[in-house]
């Protein structure tokens with residue numbers, strides 16, 4: 001995928017296996033393209049990508065803060081929820097199943113979500129990704145490691161009390177099928193049961209950054225800023241004000 005050639009062979013085989021499992025038509029793998037056609041490798045793919053996972057309960061403000069991170073550090077935003085909703089909107093073969101699961105506050109099978117993320121990662125020229133709303137479960141996490149063969153550099157956790165999340169979701173007003181009190185209660189239960197172990201996993205690995213997600217959007221972003229500022233890989237892409245030559249934020 002990213003010229004980590006030692007990792008390519010296992011990635012090809014696990015990728016083909018999971019494609020077969022989902023009945024996807026075999027396509028020339030991206031890894032094969034890289035090996036066969038060196039000129040296609042963009043300079044940004046010469047190194048392993050910088051990956052951030054963004055975790056937090058429903059309505060904790062992940063998407064809102066991702067927008068700010070993208071503006072400031074130029075990461076490419078991949079929202080697992082948005083990718084799944086796109087499948088519903090495009091009425092793909094998994095679309096109806098995904099819709100029913102989301103309506104019921106349930107988690108979509110990991111292979112489906114990971115394949116969607118993998119496709120985006122492979123087709124992007126970027127080398128820095130913000131993967132929002134993923135992994136939601138230990139199964140999601142393990143499937144990503146197995147299929148994509150990459151680990152996150154940073155894991156953000158937006159920590160927000162349940163009642164605040166309920167209030168935000170019910171006021172969101174974007175016409176989402178899961179923004180109602182019945183589904184929200186189910187989502188919160190699933191978050192506690194399935195996402196907490198993932199948060200614990202990354203805490204034990206020393207990769208977790210917990211953000212207090214209550215308060216003003218700008219103030220919350222002030223907690224996020226120093227985390228990304230400390231990574232060399234992101235320094236060159238920080239937004240600089242052309243008039244003052246000062247780094248903004």
Ligand SMILES: Nc1ncnc2c1ncn2[C@@H]1O[C@H](COP(=O)(O)OP(=O)(O)OP(=O)(O)O)[C@@H](O)[C@H]1O
Pocket residue numbers: 056057058059060061062063064065081133168169171172173213214215216217220
């Ligand atoms: N700090 C904040 N204070 C008040 N409202 C907020 C704050 N951050 C985000 N919101 C609002 O709360 C709602 C949920 O935010 P957002 O969509 O960013 O959450 P999310 O964690 O991505 O949710 P989901 O997991 O359900 O997609 C939105 O309407 C957003 O405008």
Ligand SMILES: Nc1ccn([C@H]2C[C@H](O)[C@@H](COP(=O)(O)O)O2)c(=O)n1
Pocket residue numbers: 058080081082084102105106107108109113132133134135136140178187
């Ligand atoms: N890794 C994921 C991410 C999302 N989903 C499903 C279930 C969620 O309730 C819904 C909405 O996601 P959000 O926009 O809140 O991130 O999408 C999933 O099954 N697996």
